[in-house]
Amino acid sequence: MKITMSDKQIDYESLKSGGFMRQRQQDQFAFRLRVVGGRIEADQLRALADAADNYGDGHIHLTTRQGIEIPFIKLDDVETLREDMADANLRKGTCGPRIRGIMACQGNTLCPRGLVDPQDLAQKIDEKYFAADVPHKFKISITGCPASCAKPQENDFGIIGGVEPKWLEEECIGCGLCQEVCRMDAIIVEDGVVTFDRDKCDLCGDCISSCPTDAWVVEKTGYTLLIGGKIGRFPQLGTKFVELVNEAQLFEILDKTIQFFKEHAEKGERVGDTVQRVGLETFKEAVL
Numbered sequence: 001m002k003i004t005m006s007d008k009q010i011d012y013e014s015l016k017s018g019g020f021m022r023q024r025q026q027d028q029f030a031f032r033l034r035v036v037g038g039r040i041e042a043d044q045l046r047a048l049a050d051a052a053d054n055y056g057d058g059h060i061h062l063t064t065r066q067g068i069e070i071p072f073i074k075l076d077d078v079e080t081l082r083e084d085m086a087d088a089n090l091r092k093g094t095c096g097p098r099i100r101g102i103m104a105c106q107g108n109t110l111c112p113r114g115l116v117d118p119q120d121l122a123q124k125i126d127e128k129y130f131a132a133d134v135p136h137k138f139k140i141s142i143t144g145c146p147a148s149c150a151k152p153q154e155n156d157f158g159i160i161g162g163v164e165p166k167w168l169e170e171e172c173i174g175c176g177l178c179q180e181v182c183r184m185d186a187i188i189v190e191d192g193v194v195t196f197d198r199d200k201c202d203l204c205g206d207c208i209s210s211c212p213t214d215a216w217v218v219e220k221t222g223y224t225l226l227i228g229g230k231i232g233r234f235p236q237l238g239t240k241f242v243e244l245v246n247e248a249q250l251f252e253i254l255d256k257t258i259q260f261f262k263e264h265a266e267k268g269e270r271v272g273d274t275v276q277r278v279g280l281e282t283f284k285e286a287v288l
Helices: 012-017 042-055 077-087 118-129 177-181 207-210 246-263 271-278 281-288
Strands: 002-003 008-013 020-022 026-032 068-074 140-143 157-167 189-191 193-196 217-227 239-245
Touching: 002 177, 008 012, 012 020, 026 077, 026 157, 042 068, 068 077, 118 140, 118 157, 118 246, 157 193, 157 207, 157 239, 157 246, 177 207, 207 217, 217 246, 217 271, 239 246, 239 281, 246 271, 246 281, 271 281
Parallel strands: 140 157
Antiparallel strands: 002 008, 020 026, 026 068, 157 217, 189 193, 217 239
């Protein structure tokens, strides 16, 4: 959409695709940056501070999805700001009907509870899919364990790291600690005998990390996937549709999910709406 203002023809759609979003103040914009998993280097922070002072009003906004925006950018400064950010290896963000910035916790790079490395996976997903055109906004979040700090249930495609526990009877002393730490009541210890209900297990690995004799071990590590979460006016939580896939399988499923969305979405639908309308089983048959 082009609007003539003060003898200037402004292509707002082009600005939006370039990361500049209109503010309510005339001819001023917030510049959205591409941030992967919430990670920004210290020298980049210094460049952002300088940019906010030089081109904005001296402040930076941290978005709800680990993103960064510099508000109050004047139209005449758009290109210069873009160049300065490129020099700091900071790239434009995206909005509209595209795959958005990837959210991720720090996982096993720092967190004692982390089971996988969401930061590495976020970088790989961002490199392959960032800003790809889709029928509606498409948000991805990765969390390193079922504690779900990165809120994958609220995203179109949620990824949760997990482990399959295995009990070694010959190593067990029947202390019952695994039952105490299991939040899902999946483990019962009676008279030194362990009963494990796999259907109740959320794959958190607490039984493994707490066992004093290593009677619980990791059988498998992988990713549990959710589809269809969103907030907004009509919020809904994502639905779990597969457990503990490996990284290669994850990318194959994500490829097929995006293709499914493109083929089946009707106007105005998020992917969760499409899956609900078409049917979860039909979706699973297409992507698994």
